[in-house]
Amino acid sequence: MNRLRRYLPAAVRVTLGAIFIYAAVVKIADPVAFAGSVAAYKILPYFANYLAAAVLPFLELFCGVLLVLGYRVKAGALIIAALNVVFMAAVASAIVRGLDIDCGCFKQGGDKTSPWIALARDTVFLAMTFVVLKLDPGARRHPSPPMQEQ
Amino acid sequence: MRAWEDGATIDAMLKRDRFITVAEICLIIIISASAGVAWNWSLLTGAWRGEATQQAQPSAPTGEELPMPIGLMQVKEMHDSKQAVLVDARNAASFAEGHITGAIILPLDQARKNLSFPSSAKVPKDATIIVYCNGFSCHDSMEVGKLLMQAGYASVYVYEGGFPEWRDAGYPVATGGT
Numbered sequence: 001m002n003r004l005r006r007y008l009p010a011a012v013r014v015t016l017g018a019i020f021i022y023a024a025v026v027k028i029a030d031p032v033a034f035a036g037s038v039a040a041y042k043i044l045p046y047f048a049n050y051l052a053a054a055v056l057p058f059l060e061l062f063c064g065v066l067l068v069l070g071y072r073v074k075a076g077a078l079i080i081a082a083l084n085v086v087f088m089a090a091v092a093s094a095i096v097r098g099l100d101i102d103c104g105c106f107k108q109g110g111d112k113t114s115p116w117i118a119l120a121r122d123t124v125f126l127a128m129t130f131v132v133l134k135l136d137p138g139a140r141r142h143p144s145p146p147m148q149e150q
Numbered sequence: 151m152r153a154w155e156d157g158a159t160i161d162a163m164l165k166r167d168r169f170i171t172v173a174e175i176c177l178i179i180i181i182s183a184s185a186g187v188a189w190n191w192s193l194l195t196g197a198w199r200g201e202a203t204q205q206a207q208p209s210a211p212t213g214e215e216l217p218m219p220i221g222l223m224q225v226k227e228m229h230d231s232k233q234a235v236l237v238d239a240r241n242a243a244s245f246a247e248g249h250i251t252g253a254i255i256l257p258l259d260q261a262r263k264n265l266s267f268p269s270s271a272k273v274p275k276d277a278t279i280i281v282y283c284n285g286f287s288c289h290d291s292m293e294v295g296k297l298l299m300q301a302g303y304a305s306v307y308v309y310e311g312g313f314p315e316w317r318d319a320g321y322p323v324a325t326g327g328t
Contacts, residue, residue: 031190032219035197036310040285046222046315050197055186062182075174 009135010070013077016128017067020080024061026107027053037104041090042097059083073138081129088122091115197221217281217295220307222315225280229321234278235271239294240313249313250282251322258290261297275302282309282316 027034035053038044044052059079066076091103095115103118133139187194228234229250236253238245245255254271267273279298283291295308309316317323 028189031193032310035193036285039311039315042314042318046311046319047197050190050194051187054190054194055183058186058189059179059182062178062185066178072174072178074171075178078171079175079178 005135009131009137012128013067013070013073013132013136013138016080016125016132017064017069017076019125020060020064021068023106024057024064027057028061031057034104037102040099040101040104041094042099043090043093056083067132070136070138073132073136077129077132077136077139081126081133084122084126084129088119088126091118091122095119217292217299217306217308219310220280222309222311222319225282225309225311225316226319226321228278228280234280234307235273236309237267237279237281237294237298238313239281239283239290240288244284244313246326248317248323248325250316251324253282253324256281256294258293261294265297265301273303276304278305278307279303280307280309282312285310285312285314288312 031050031053034057035050038052038056039046039049060083063076063079063083066072067080087103087105094101094103100112101115102112103115105113105118105121225234225236229236229252232252236250238249238253238255239258239261240249240255241257241259242255245253245257249255254267254273256265256267273279279295281291281295281298283289283294291308291310291312295306298306313323
């Protein structure tokens with residue numbers, strides 16, 4: 001149990017970081033296609049789709065690297081949590097508006113990912129972020145106070 | 151007295167922590183935004199001016215000639231000056247529901263079987279053709295564009311924003327008529 005408590009947060013942190021690095025790299029490799037995926041949500045005006053497609057993958061990349069390295073974990077995890085909330089809101093709005101689009105979460109083009117699957121996946125990522133924020137020692141700047149002596 | 155036993159000290163430390171975390175978040179966002187803008191500078195400046203975006207289709211075999219992408223503003227200019235023939239690559243139902251005014255329908259399925267325009271439309275081989283479908287996530291326009299190029303049409307463009315972007319920009323649309 002102690003071992004699980006010791007290694008689980010680190011494993012979750014590195015996994016989450018690696019997922020975001022992968023997501024970022026495939027988007028950076030094809031920014032036009034990612035701009036298309038962002039535009040398909042019909043939320044942002046024309047140029048903002050390109051701006052989001054240019055900036056978001058780098059934000060994912062930097063935060064992913066920070067999580068993998070265990071450096072500035074709290075800041076990186078908080079940004080990833082915020083990104084996940086934004087992604088979930090966008091996917092939910094696509095479901096509500098009945099848009100038949102690919103979520104654009106990872107590899108651009110190819111088979112469509114159901115928005116419900118995307119939503120479930122983002123929920124898992126958000127839960128992983130909370131595990132990191134709550135349990136990973138890197139997310140705490142100060143050690144916990146010792147137990148009070150009886 | 152230990153530091154964590156002092157309430158005021160704990161408050162001060164928490165405040166300081168919060169400030170540092172917010173500062174770190176701001177710094178990460180600034181660095182990411184700068185890197186993203188720098189990395190995609192030509193794409194962003196092109197998009198800002200409404201220019202056609204660079205083609206990014208790594209799956210295309212080397213040597214295959216691809217239609218050039220074209221942006222909303224150019225499409226509007228060429229539409230208004232009647233310099234180009236607009237081709238709608240969506241199906242008949244979507245076309246009837248709404249299409250760019252003056253566009254000709256040529257769904258991908260039909261183009262694969264028999265690449266011919268409706269008899270009422272005369273499209274010479276040297277005409278400038280702009281193919282569109284249902285926006286960035288729709289690839290039928292690119293496929294129809296490739297088929298048109300293979301059929302000998304020399305000047306073929308793909309409008310990636312497609313009908314949704316055109317309609318949302320408030321430009322003229324028509325309904326019915328296939």
